[in-house]
Amino acid sequence: xxxxxxxxxxxxxxxxxxxxxxxxxxxxxxxxxxxxxxxxxxxxxxxxxxxxxxxxxxxxxxxxxxxxxxxxxxxxxxxxxxxxxxxxxxxxxxxxxxxxxxxxxxxxxxxxxxxxxxxxxxxxxxxxxxxxxxxxxxxxxxxxxxxxxxxxxxxxxxxxxxxx
Numbered sequence: 001x002x003x004x005x006x007x008x009x010x011x012x013x014x015x016x017x018x019x020x021x022x023x024x025x026x027x028x029x030x031x032x033x034x035x036x037x038x039x040x041x042x043x044x045x046x047x048x049x050x051x052x053x054x055x056x057x058x059x060x061x062x063x064x065x066x067x068x069x070x071x072x073x074x075x076x077x078x079x080x081x082x083x084x085x086x087x088x089x090x091x092x093x094x095x096x097x098x099x100x101x102x103x104x105x106x107x108x109x110x111x112x113x114x115x116x117x118x119x120x121x122x123x124x125x126x127x128x129x130x131x132x133x134x135x136x137x138x139x140x141x142x143x144x145x146x147x148x149x150x151x152x153x154x155x156x157x158x159x160x161x162x163x164x
Contacts, residue, residue, distance in 0.1 A: 002069045002076045003163065004094050006138055007103035008131055009082040010110040012147050012155060016103060017079035020156040026075035031084060035061045043081075055087050062090055066097050085137040095140070101159055102141035107131050109148045 003020065005013040014030050021028035032043055038061055039046060046054045058081060069076035078098065085091050094100050107127065145158045 002066065002078060002098040003159070004078045004080060004098035004100040005103055006080045006085055006094070006100055006141055007082065007105060007147075008107070008110055008134060008138070009127075010114040011082075011103040011105035012113075012152055013079040013082075013103055015152040016147070016155045016159070017077045019152040020159055021077040023153075023156050023160060024075055024077065026077050027069075027072070028077050028079070029065050029069075030079045031058065031061060031065065032079075032081045034065055035081075038064070051083075055083070055090075058084060059087055059090050059093075062093060066093060070097070083134065085140070086134065091137070091140065095142070099143065099163055100141040101143040101145055101162070102138040103147045103155065104138070104144050105147045 003024075003026075005017050005020075007013055017030065018028050020026070035046070035057055036042060039057055043054070046057055062080075062084065065076075065078060069078070080094070085094065110127070110131075143159075143162050145155055145162065147155050150158075
């Protein structure tokens with residue numbers, strides 16, 4: 001089984017994903033880390049070629065991770081980048097091949113977690129509009145867990161209960 005975590009930047013996908021994988025004895029993959037490893041450049045460096053170029057690299061990495069997860073025994077927990085669901089092809093792969101969980105987090109909480117400016121996140125400067133555009137995409141996920149005022153371990157526990 002592959003469990004996929006989606007949500008806006010700063011919602012806790014990576015920290016929750018690590019906690020969930022440990023709890024389940026599963027392999028953990030952070031898609032952004034996989035992209036950097038495969039491409040040899042940081043996310044901001046790839047974004048300099050434009051968001052479309054980044055999304056193409058992201059989609060190819062996603063396919064590769066899902067193919068590897070399908071070929072392996074055991075479970076995989078996959079943490080997506082905040083914009084992975086923006087491409088229809090990616091949504092189709094994610095929703096057809098994983099149990100996708102939206103880590104729903106209020107924008108105010110995200111701002112508290114990340115601060116007002118995070119240079120490592122190429123699209124953070126436009127957070128309000130971006131959040132409004134992406135929220136309907138996240139809402140397509142079949143499972144939802146609210147993360148406000150919860151630790152990654154608490155969120156991981158809720159995901160385990162939700163998917164049983």
